[in-house]
Amino acid sequence: FLSRLFPLRERGMNLRAKPLTWQEIQAFKKSKEVMQRFVRAYQLMLRFYGIILINQETGELKRAENWAERFQNLNRFGHNNLRITRILKCLGEMGYEHYQVHLVKFFLTETLVKETLPNVKSSALDYFLFTIRSRRKRRELVHYAWQHFKPRDRFVWGPHDKLLKYR
Secondary structure, three states, X not given: OHHHHOOOOOOOOOOOOOOOOHHHHHHHHHOHHHHHHHHHHHHHHHHHXXXXXXXXXXXXXXXXXXXXXXXXXXXXXXXXXXXXXXXHHHHXXXXXXXXXXXXXHHHHHHHHHOOOOHHHHHHHHHHHHHHOOOHHHHHHHHHXXXXXXXXXXXXXOOOHHHHHHOO
16 A cells, blocks of 8 residues: 555555655656646545644645644554555655655654653664765754754764764
8 A cells, every 4th residue: 555655765664565666756756647646645644643744835744633643543553653654755856855854853852852652762763864865964864863862972874972962
């Protein structure tokens, strides 16, 4: 199901799903209808996870009204983390890097700041963060994670000396 909604250029868990080619991705990006469907699929999955896309231009997100119930599902079932990683990778492939950044920051905030998704924390740090294509944005998010990680001396996702100097 997800391999059809969020296709990648790499093999996933569904061995029957064929990886996309670079040419196919370019064709998708040229089709306004395909891209609109992609955004609708993204919004559908966000709602399933208890999140709402409040600005399609920027990618800004917020908790849905049913967030507490949906977050219980996220915390209970770790396979969702694989799905979220797939969605994040696909967002990058399809040219929605700004959506990636907001979704990763949303999960970092929920796991590290609000502490509502403790069972998503390791996936957010180990996988979600590193789907970000832009080095600058990825560094910003690593710094954000470092600022909120406790205890800070156990943060292993970036060199502490550079994180201290980061602006």
